[in-house]
Amino acid sequence: MKAIPIRTTLSVCPVCMDVLDAAVVEKAGGVYLEKECRRHGVFSVRICDRPAAYRELSDFYFYFVPQALPQREYYLNATTRCSLNCPICYLRYCDTIEELPLDRVREAARIKKIKRFTFSHGEATDCGRLFEMIRILKQAGKIVNLHTNALKIADVRYAGELKASGIDHVSVQFDGFNEDVCRSVRGGDFLKTKLEALENLNRMSVPVTLNATISKGVNEPEIGKIFDYALSAPYIKDLSFITYSYYEPARTNSDKYIMPHELIKHLEAHTDGKISEEAVIAFQKLFYAYMSVTEKRKCFYYFHFMVVRCGRGYRPINEFIDLKKVSRDLSGLKAEKKKLSYARFIWFLILSLTPRAIMLIPAGLGTFLRGGYPRKPGKFLSITFASICDPYKFDARIAENCGQGIITGTRVHDSYGAYLMEQMKKADNRRENCVC
Numbered sequence: 148m149k150a151i152p153i154r155t156t157l158s159v160c161p162v163c164m165d166v167l168d169a170a171v172v173e174k175a176g177g178v179y180l181e182k183e184c185r186r187h188g189v190f191s192v193r194i195c196d197r198p199a200a201y202r203e204l205s206d207f208y209f210y211f212v213p214q215a216l217p218q219r220e221y222y223l224n225a226t227t228r229c230s231l232n233c234p235i236c237y238l239r240y241c242d243t244i245e246e247l248p249l250d251r252v253r254e255a256a257r258i259k260k261i262k263r264f265t266f267s268h269g270e271a272t273d274c275g276r277l278f279e280m281i282r283i284l285k286q287a288g289k290i291v292n293l294h295t296n297a298l299k300i301a302d303v304r305y306a307g308e309l310k311a312s313g314i315d316h317v318s319v320q321f322d323g324f325n326e327d328v329c330r331s332v333r334g335g336d337f338l339k340t341k342l343e344a345l346e347n348l349n350r351m352s353v354p355v356t357l358n359a360t361i362s363k364g365v366n367e368p369e370i371g372k373i374f375d376y377a378l379s380a381p382y383i384k385d386l387s388f389i390t391y392s393y394y395e396p397a398r399t400n401s402d403k404y405i406m407p408h409e410l411i412k413h414l415e416a417h418t419d420g421k422i423s424e425e426a427v428i429a430f431q432k433l434f435y436a437y438m439s440v441t442e443k444r445k446c447f448y449y450f451h452f453m454v455v456r457c458g459r460g461y462r463p464i465n466e467f468i469d470l471k472k473v474s475r476d477l478s479g480l481k482a483e484k485k486k487l488s489y490a491r492f493i494w495f496l497i498l499s500l501t502p503r504a505i506m507l508i509p510a511g512l513g514t515f516l517r518g519g520y521p522r523k524p525g526k527f528l529s530i531t532f533a534s535i536c537d538p539y540k541f542d543a544r545i546a547e548n549c550g551q552g553i554i555t556g557t558r559v560h561d562s563y564g565a566y567l568m569e570q571m572k573k574a575d576n577r578r579e580n581c582v583c
């Protein structure tokens with residue numbers, strides 16, 4: 148079957164990391180990113196198994212979301228040290244930093260356009276001055292998040308100091324309840340320790356995100372279990388399913404590759420269709436529209452959904468917002484080649500609310516006004532199905548609107564995805580590992 152073009156972009160050769168012309172095409176019932184390096188041949192990576200949905204969302208994203216919006220959210224690279232040595236980690240290909248100087252944190256805190264920092268790209272709890280860094284950022288009025296393996300937070304005294312430093316939110320790496328999975332993905336069984344850390348965060352009323360890395364044939368059955376667990380724990384505000392990515396020059400683990408649409412299907416099956424792929428795609432259009440009017444950067448491959456906790460159960464967001472209607476309204480605007488204003492977005496949203504939505508106004512308005520960042524989670528659980536850049540599926544047009552920048556010891560980078568590709572390019576140990 149002949150490939151049907153969807154759009155063109157730039158990517159990299161996964162072996163030599165040279166920049167290459169690339170094409171997103173539909174063929175054989177899937178969507179592929181294709182590119183050719185003169186030295187290392189053709190690379191064709193399947194990025195979606197739902198061509199119609201992909202095309203619809205891609206057209207929508209590139210119509211409504213302006214390119215290269217200003218970046219307002221940054222990772223802060225406190226250290227690249229880590230107490231774990233996860234087999235799937237890419238940090239071995241990145242510059243090392245022992246400890247970010249406090250003056251660098253003070254400089255970062257003075258940048259007015261940045262509203263939110265996340266300690267990431269290394270295990271920040273292995274940095275001795277983490278609490279001082281958080282205090283500096285909080286004194287400057289920033290929202291501060293921490294990505295962590297959470298091992299230290301299992302210590303109740305450490306958890307208390309973290310809370311006292313002013314942290315707003317903690318994202319805990321949590322790949323499921325299966326000990327074998329934990330060993331193969333993280334190099335050890337840390338389930339008990341992580342559950343203790345989560346309990347400490349719960350007791351201290353620190354809002355939490357669970358970040359689960361999902362690999363095909365490894366931990367897909369955990370998706371449903373993690374969802375049920377998060378639903379029953381109101382201090383968990385987000386659930387983020389991130390696809391496994393591979394960084395090696397040789398595709399030793401390509402059988403584990405999975406993309407966001409497949410993650411959605413797993414949750415659809417687990418919930419017997421209560422969370423449907425159709426609703427997730429419609430909600431994603433609303434989310435792109437929200438990004439467009441608020442000028443927030445976000446990756447095309449970060450699909451979001453939301454459920455509302457009700458009693459012992461939940462209702463999906465499409466019971467409160469008529470997503471089909473709002474999707475039709477937005478598509479109509481696109482068909483007429485009109486732009487979306489903030490006022491029109493709000494109007495579309497109001498017209499799409501169902502009678503049941505009245506009960507959500509108090510909690511929903513606060514969350515909306517804080518950019519999706521409630522002081523006290525509880526009512527809403529947001530679910531993300533996402534994929535981050537790796538040398539095989541790197542798409543420069545999407546990376547232009549990467550949802551995170553990164554501040555390292557020497558530079559401020561506006562796209563974390565592009566930063567990772569730069570790091571791979573200069574990594575000698577990556578080329579040495581090449582068996583091609």
Ligand SMILES: [Zn+2]
Pocket residue numbers: 160161162163164165184185186187188
């Ligand atoms: Zn090459």
